[in-house]
Amino acid sequence: MKTIGFIVPYFGCGHSSLHPMTQLWLDSCKNNNTVDWLFFTDCDVSSFDIPSNVRIYKTTFADVKERIQRIFDFEVCLNTPYKLCDYKPTYGEAFAEELRDYDFWGFCDIDLIWGNIRKFITDEILESNDRILTHGHCSLFRNNQEVNKAYRTLDPKGCMDYKEVFSTEKLWAFDEWALHNGGGYAEIQKRNNIAVYDAPIFADIQINRFSLHTTLEQNNCGMKQAHNRLFHVYDGKVEDCAIVERKLTSTEYLYAHFQQRKLDIEADLRKNDYLIVPPNKAINWNDSTLTVEKIKELTTGNILSWNVKGQLKRIVWLIYSKIR
Numbered sequence: 001m002k003t004i005g006f007i008v009p010y011f012g013c014g015h016s017s018l019h020p021m022t023q024l025w026l027d028s029c030k031n032n033n034t035v036d037w038l039f040f041t042d043c044d045v046s047s048f049d050i051p052s053n054v055r056i057y058k059t060t061f062a063d064v065k066e067r068i069q070r071i072f073d074f075e076v077c078l079n080t081p082y083k084l085c086d087y088k089p090t091y092g093e094a095f096a097e098e099l100r101d102y103d104f105w106g107f108c109d110i111d112l113i114w115g116n117i118r119k120f121i122t123d124e125i126l127e128s129n130d131r132i133l134t135h136g137h138c139s140l141f142r143n144n145q146e147v148n149k150a151y152r153t154l155d156p157k158g159c160m161d162y163k164e165v166f167s168t169e170k171l172w173a174f175d176e177w178a179l180h181n182g183g184g185y186a187e188i189q190k191r192n193n194i195a196v197y198d199a200p201i202f203a204d205i206q207i208n209r210f211s212l213h214t215t216l217e218q219n220n221c222g223m224k225q226a227h228n229r230l231f232h233v234y235d236g237k238v239e240d241c242a243i244v245e246r247k248l249t250s251t252e253y254l255y256a257h258f259q260q261r262k263l264d265i266e267a268d269l270r271k272n273d274y275l276i277v278p279p280n281k282a283i284n285w286n287d288s289t290l291t292v293e294k295i296k297e298l299t300t301g302n303i304l305s306w307n308v309k310g311q312l313k314r315i316v317w318l319i320y321s322k323i324r
Helices: 022-030 061-070 081-094 123-128 162-166 185-191 292-299 308-323
Strands: 004-010 035-041 054-058 104-108 112-114 131-135 138-142 228-234 237-244 247-253 255-257 273-277 281-284
Touching: 004 081, 022 054, 022 112, 061 081, 081 104, 081 138, 081 162, 131 185, 228 292, 237 255, 237 292, 273 292
Parallel strands: 004 035, 004 104, 035 054
Antiparallel strands: 104 138, 112 255, 131 138, 228 237, 228 273, 237 247, 273 281
């Protein structure tokens, strides 16, 4: 079995701490005991139940910046933890010592809940590709010198230049597609015909919606829009249950990503059988059957009770997109 290690730097720099939702992420990591997460942080993790396959490295943002600076002969611009997003492709070099025993390394966010990783990312897929998935919330790379340096050795073919990205304060989203900025690392790999596996096996939830609509629906990627969706987390799996064209559907995912949607967690939540319902609640589930009627009941609510500013912003953007 191919070994996998995720590099996860997260820094509060004295101004923030880990959200309680982090425990749901940790629990889902525990369910994938053949995968490791290397968690570099300055946050207090003493109140969390840390599984053995999540290794905590107590460090500082300044130390990680120094690690990255050491692999370049020019001065990098890395003034805030959020700017680390642009540097994610460098982790294979910057954390080479910690990653030396892994066949593949990756990066991921901690505002997601994992399903069964090995079911979706098989050894066959790993053997055939140098990169698995192409977005900033989760990507994997073959761990060898050629692939780890490719972000700087591949011909950018008109896309971003890594030196410009790493020399400015601007947030470029270099780690993924970023076509709005001229094309990021995923686009560079595509133009160089690098073997990349990029199937729609995850649920990335739209930010400014009450309902749990996915970005694949938003981008019209062949998915029929579900007007009622919740997620069922059980037995190490993440499934959505939704009503599409008045029929009950269910899809299992590699993970569900709840960006900017910190979950309100019910007290005494059972770790291996709960629901995530709109807009942002994790609740215990006491019944083995989800019906159309029950899903409608659980997914209907007052949309003005959550993120009014974000929803108005989205509506304005939709109107602008139609008339421009």
